[in-house]
Amino acid sequence: MDRIGVVDTMFARVDMGSIAERRLAGMEGFGARFKVVRRTVPGFKDLAVAARQLIERENCEVVIACGMPGGAELDQVCAHEAAQGIMLAQVLTGKHILEVFVHAQEEPDPARLTELCRHRVGSHALNAYWLLYAPEELRKRAGQGIRQGGPDAGPLPGA
Amino acid sequence: MDRIGVVDTMFARVDMGSIAERRLAGMEGFGARFKVVRRTVPGFKDLAVAARQLIERENCEVVIACGMPGGAELDQVCAHEAAQGIMLAQVLTGKHILEVFVHAQEEPDPARLTELCRHRVGSHALNAYWLLYAPEELRKRAGQGIRQGGPDAGPLPGA
Amino acid sequence: MDRIGVVDTMFARVDMGSIAERRLAGMEGFGARFKVVRRTVPGFKDLAVAARQLIERENCEVVIACGMPGGAELDQVCAHEAAQGIMLAQVLTGKHILEVFVHAQEEPDPARLTELCRHRVGSHALNAYWLLYAPEELRKRAGQGIRQGGPDAGPLPGA
Amino acid sequence: MDRIGVVDTMFARVDMGSIAERRLAGMEGFGARFKVVRRTVPGFKDLAVAARQLIERENCEVVIACGMPGGAELDQVCAHEAAQGIMLAQVLTGKHILEVFVHAQEEPDPARLTELCRHRVGSHALNAYWLLYAPEELRKRAGQGIRQGGPDAGPLPGA
Amino acid sequence: MDRIGVVDTMFARVDMGSIAERRLAGMEGFGARFKVVRRTVPGFKDLAVAARQLIERENCEVVIACGMPGGAELDQVCAHEAAQGIMLAQVLTGKHILEVFVHAQEEPDPARLTELCRHRVGSHALNAYWLLYAPEELRKRAGQGIRQGGPDAGPLPGA
Numbered sequence: 001m002d003r004i005g006v007v008d009t010m011f012a013r014v015d016m017g018s019i020a021e022r023r024l025a026g027m028e029g030f031g032a033r034f035k036v037v038r039r040t041v042p043g044f045k046d047l048a049v050a051a052r053q054l055i056e057r058e059n060c061e062v063v064i065a066c067g068m069p070g071g072a073e074l075d076q077v078c079a080h081e082a083a084q085g086i087m088l089a090q091v092l093t094g095k096h097i098l099e100v101f102v103h104a105q106e107e108p109d110p111a112r113l114t115e116l117c118r119h120r121v122g123s124h125a126l127n128a129y130w131l132l133y134a135p136e137e138l139r140k141r142a143g144q145g146i147r148q149g150g151p152d153a154g155p156l157p158g159a
Numbered sequence: 160m161d162r163i164g165v166v167d168t169m170f171a172r173v174d175m176g177s178i179a180e181r182r183l184a185g186m187e188g189f190g191a192r193f194k195v196v197r198r199t200v201p202g203f204k205d206l207a208v209a210a211r212q213l214i215e216r217e218n219c220e221v222v223i224a225c226g227m228p229g230g231a232e233l234d235q236v237c238a239h240e241a242a243q244g245i246m247l248a249q250v251l252t253g254k255h256i257l258e259v260f261v262h263a264q265e266e267p268d269p270a271r272l273t274e275l276c277r278h279r280v281g282s283h284a285l286n287a288y289w290l291l292y293a294p295e296e297l298r299k300r301a302g303q304g305i306r307q308g309g310p311d312a313g314p315l316p317g318a
Numbered sequence: 319m320d321r322i323g324v325v326d327t328m329f330a331r332v333d334m335g336s337i338a339e340r341r342l343a344g345m346e347g348f349g350a351r352f353k354v355v356r357r358t359v360p361g362f363k364d365l366a367v368a369a370r371q372l373i374e375r376e377n378c379e380v381v382i383a384c385g386m387p388g389g390a391e392l393d394q395v396c397a398h399e400a401a402q403g404i405m406l407a408q409v410l411t412g413k414h415i416l417e418v419f420v421h422a423q424e425e426p427d428p429a430r431l432t433e434l435c436r437h438r439v440g441s442h443a444l445n446a447y448w449l450l451y452a453p454e455e456l457r458k459r460a461g462q463g464i465r466q467g468g469p470d471a472g473p474l475p476g477a
Numbered sequence: 478m479d480r481i482g483v484v485d486t487m488f489a490r491v492d493m494g495s496i497a498e499r500r501l502a503g504m505e506g507f508g509a510r511f512k513v514v515r516r517t518v519p520g521f522k523d524l525a526v527a528a529r530q531l532i533e534r535e536n537c538e539v540v541i542a543c544g545m546p547g548g549a550e551l552d553q554v555c556a557h558e559a560a561q562g563i564m565l566a567q568v569l570t571g572k573h574i575l576e577v578f579v580h581a582q583e584e585p586d587p588a589r590l591t592e593l594c595r596h597r598v599g600s601h602a603l604n605a606y607w608l609l610y611a612p613e614e615l616r617k618r619a620g621q622g623i624r625q626g627g628p629d630a631g632p633l634p635g636a
Numbered sequence: 637m638d639r640i641g642v643v644d645t646m647f648a649r650v651d652m653g654s655i656a657e658r659r660l661a662g663m664e665g666f667g668a669r670f671k672v673v674r675r676t677v678p679g680f681k682d683l684a685v686a687a688r689q690l691i692e693r694e695n696c697e698v699v700i701a702c703g704m705p706g707g708a709e710l711d712q713v714c715a716h717e718a719a720q721g722i723m724l725a726q727v728l729t730g731k732h733i734l735e736v737f738v739h740a741q742e743e744p745d746p747a748r749l750t751e752l753c754r755h756r757v758g759s760h761a762l763n764a765y766w767l768l769y770a771p772e773e774l775r776k777r778a779g780q781g782i783r784q785g786g787p788d789a790g791p792l793p794g795a
Contacts, residue, residue, distance in 0.1 A: 111476050
């Protein structure tokens with residue numbers, strides 16, 4: 001059975017990993033063709049190595065890495081370092097690790113931030129599934145201005 | 160038969176991959192000497208690992224990686240991370256991955272942005288071809304201020 | 319017996335490594351199931367390679383890397399480079415290295431900065447223990463807005 | 478026969494590679510002890526992987542990588558990524574790759590910029606030669622404030 | 637006999653490598669237990685690969701890498717790239733490379749800058765020695781706010 005990894009943090013203010021798990025549990029083939037391996041780490045700087053472990057120790061084919069950086073300048077530098085680590089882990093392992101970060105400054109209203117978070121995590125759970133089982137779904141949306149966490153931007157006029 | 164990889168995103172607002180495919184399809188040797196392998200990923204941070212997969216799993220000799228970062232500050236940081244990933248994948252695999260990014264802030268008019276995008280992707284498709292089959296075409300344009308997506312700057316006076 | 323690595327610096331203005339050692343010494347299994355290997359390096363840019371050595375030469379399963387960057391702009395660039403090195407060492411070794419940095423600008427009052435430092439180092443010592451022996455403790459706090467060095471932020475409303 | 482690699486870009490507005498070639502052609506041992514392998518790539522982000530190829534496929538002992546970033550903010554970010562790639566390629570291959578970048582904003586006058594470019598490329602061609610055949614020339618200039626592309630700064634008073 | 641590597645630049649305005657050499661020559665075991673291997677490279681971006689060569693070709697156990705970045709914005713970006721390269725070389729080789737950078741903007745007075753430089757290089761030469769032969773000296777100074785190039789900051793009150 002294939003494995004999809006999900007890793008999130010104690011630091012985030014939304015249980016992002018559970019959103020991903022629930023979304024994946026509703027997809028065709030769950031429990032038969034693939035299962036989900038879940039881990040939680042302290043903060044977003046711990047995601048990259050955890051994703052690598054999910055790929056190499058747990059044989060995950062793809063990983064969804066969820067974090068929620070704070071809005072202070074120092075947090076933004078840390079988020080950049082965390083994102084670079086996830087990029088490095090992807091390129092070194094040769095497997096997709098979807099970086100699902102929701103930044104506090106994206107939305108000041110807490111309820112809307114929660115909603116944005118749900119939408120983004122859910123969309124990336126679907127993306128992970130498509131990367132593994134339905135690349136043609138990604139292909140037919142090429143250049144369509146697809147967004148995660150908000151309305152799609154759509155294609156440019158004349159594009 | 161050689162393989163040229165093309166990877167683009169759902170996030171972009173122009174179907175950049177199809178522009179590259181069409182351009183490559185018009186080149187000498189298409190279908191005989193080389194073919195094109197196309198993939199689409201969710202966003203530009205997924206390009207680097209996809210390019211690595213195209214090189215290592217699909218045996219592509221060169222990859223054209225297309226993305227269209229948004230204009231917000233956070234988008235620019237993400238674009239930087241994506242570009243670093245593509246750089247890392249290039250250096251690690253030892254194969255050229257042409258990073259073809261069109262930034263929203265380069266041109267406020269949507270129709271012109273689309274046009275710039277077409278021009279840049281097309282030029283880099285030609286560059287990929289030259290890297291593989293006609294390095295002398297690159298050599299004879301050394302230092303000529305060649306641009307992709309706008310008019311060439313030309314050589315400096317006295318250069 | 320398992321090994322937990324602790325590395326800190328002469329540069330810091332608090333003996334962070336000893337805080338981590340004391341905290342770990344109070345945990346179940348200390349001296350029986352695991353022991354602590356301690357090192358001190360000159361400054362925070364020396365932490366990454368020291369952590370790698372603790373993992374590869376000393377067989378540590380997890381490392382706590384403690385530093386205290388100054389507040390000047392140049393210090394912040396150095397801290398960024400140090401953090402990138404720790405990230406790189408983590409991803410390359412595939413082992414968690416908890417980066418425990420306390421930045422001088424986080425708190426102007428020296429006594430409170432010392433207190434923040436104690437709290438953060440202690441919390442990360444616990445996190446290192448949980449990563450190794452009690453991942454379920456991390457899992458049940460997913461998305462709870464857990465902080466190290468200050469009060470927890472808690473989950474967002476509706477999350 | 479040893480090989481010295483030279484790689485430059487179509488993007489630059491001066492044929493930097495030819496300057497390097499001409500300078501190397503005037504050095505002792507040219508054609509007997511060493512020869513020059515030249516390549517041109519589209520832009521400066523393509524230099525790192527080309528340098529790696531010159532080292533690994535063409536057996537170059539040292540590479541001179543020439544680029545001319547534009548003055549816009551986006552160009553500067555790209556130049557940073559290109560420089561990081563060259564650094565990565567150096568450290569991974571264990572061979573010197575001299576990064577010879579001339580930034581448009583260094584000199585507003587085009588004729589002077591061309592002159593600066595000639596001087597810098599020429600000086601680095603000599604540096605490449607010294608790295609390979611005359612390390613004592615580098616050694617005796619340690620701390621002398623040597624510059625490429627402008628007058629030497631000289632040693633500090635009392636140094 | 638062990639080897640300690642020292643690498644510096646022609647670009648610097650103080651012969652930093654000779655300061656390190658003289659300091660090391662005064663330490664116990666010099667010429668018997670360890671010797672110094674010295675190299676000079678053109679600029680600080682050449683330090684990382686030279687350090688790697690000292691470690692892998694010359695079998696150095698530790699390297700002191702000395703540079704003196706200028707004060708312009710472009711110099712600072714270059715210094716950041718050079719420092720990232722040194723960090724990368726450290727983590728990849730698993731050996732300490734002490735980055736000893738003196739930034740022009742740290743001290744406007746040339747004579748004092750020279751003095752700062754002497755003090756910092758000398759202190760790091762001692763640190764290199766301690767890393768190799770006296771780790772207990774580092775350990776007993778943990779958290780003491782030790783500085784190189786200026787007076788120690790000392791521990792925080794209550795720490």
